[in-house]
Amino acid sequence: MEDLDALGYEQARDELIDVVRRLEAGGTSLEESLALWERGEALAKVCRRWLEGARARLDAALAEEDQAEAEAEPEG
Helix, strand or coil: CCCCHHHCCHHHHHHHHHHHHHHHHHHCCCCHHHHHHHHHHHHHHHHHHHHHHHHHHHHHHHHHHHHHHHHHCCCC
16 A cells, blocks of 8 residues: 555545545445545545645744734834
């Protein structure tokens, strides 16, 4: 199995969508369904890490912008 940490967000999301479709379609054995479920959980974690990282970067950029605006305002 490949290293999931090497997957980009879009790759992980697309594979997760495929896993969900396969689970919803049914027709797999219990073993296959469990393997798909575990893969889906791992892919969801990858997506969540990417989104949390993006959120942290956005929050940092907004905080910098707010700080720059506050420093630029004249006191008075």
